[in-house]
Amino acid sequence: MEENKTFTISVYSENNVGLLNRISGIFLKRHINIESLNVSKSEIDNVSKFTIVVHTTEEWTRKIVGQIEKQIEVIKAYYHTDDETIFLENALFKIASNLLFDERQIQNIIKENHSDIVTVSPQFFVISKSGRREEIENMYEQLKPYGIMQFVRSGRISVSKSEMQISNLLKEFQL
Template identity: 85%
Template sequence: MEKQWFTISVYSENNVGLLNRISGIFLKRHINIESLNVSKSEIDGVSKFTIVVHTTERWTHNIVGQIEKQIEVIKAFYHTDDETIYQESALFKIASALLFDERQIQNIIKENNSQIVTVARDFFVIAKSGRRNEIDEMYDQLKPFGIMQFVRSGRISVSKEEMRITALLNEFYQEK
């Protein structure tokens, strides 16, 4: 089976230690988590983990099954990149002098649809949202000028198809 990118969405109660147990599931199988984001979901009191892995569908299916065995997990899903709409965000800290002395920096900012979020005496910060490859391209363009700091967020994503998690939760809470 061929490896591909999968986005795993995990809906769960917000309990201490769950992230550790979920990451342990990947560790046992020697599968690297390429990206991880945890936030509140569209449902009050329910958290959403967004986990990106590069592996086979069989491994992803097995991992999702193991994740769902965790007591706090309500439901887990996995999708290919074609089945989701996703973004990442990045911040680039660059020396302030370059903003005024290097016209190419201004062109890079404009061409990459990014924005300057702050300017200080010694540095300025550029924000870029987009797909991983778009952020990588901007990184490669800025690297020759010197990047003082760089940070990238985990993937955030929504599925193209309806997830029906609200209906599942209503059933779940009615059974209790």
């Protein structure tokens, strides 16, 4: 039996209303949880890139990518393993301001985790951390005993180590 692995699915598409709903429906039908989702502008004008992280078998991932590519607005979809991509997530931690000065350990946590303070107010300060999910989780656990007022983490963003053929594909469409 094939083992479950983490896959990053990259979907290049026109930016149309309702596509996200249809894509999420493909996962829902197969009872596959989306671990992370990010939608952004891509390297190509007027083309959006969905970055979807799933934990399943390669066979299921291949089937899902095939279903996604059947959507009219989808130009091309790819999937990669973690070894084939460079990826990270971003997180923001909101902490009470008095802790920044009263708890010396907080400054050490910020420094040791290669994170940045992005704003300071009389009531709170905000720390920004970029990295792998495990690094963000580790920092969360270190800050938790001091009290986290708010926490948010982005979905994965990634680029493939190999060249993506999407630009060449689009040039062919335009000819």
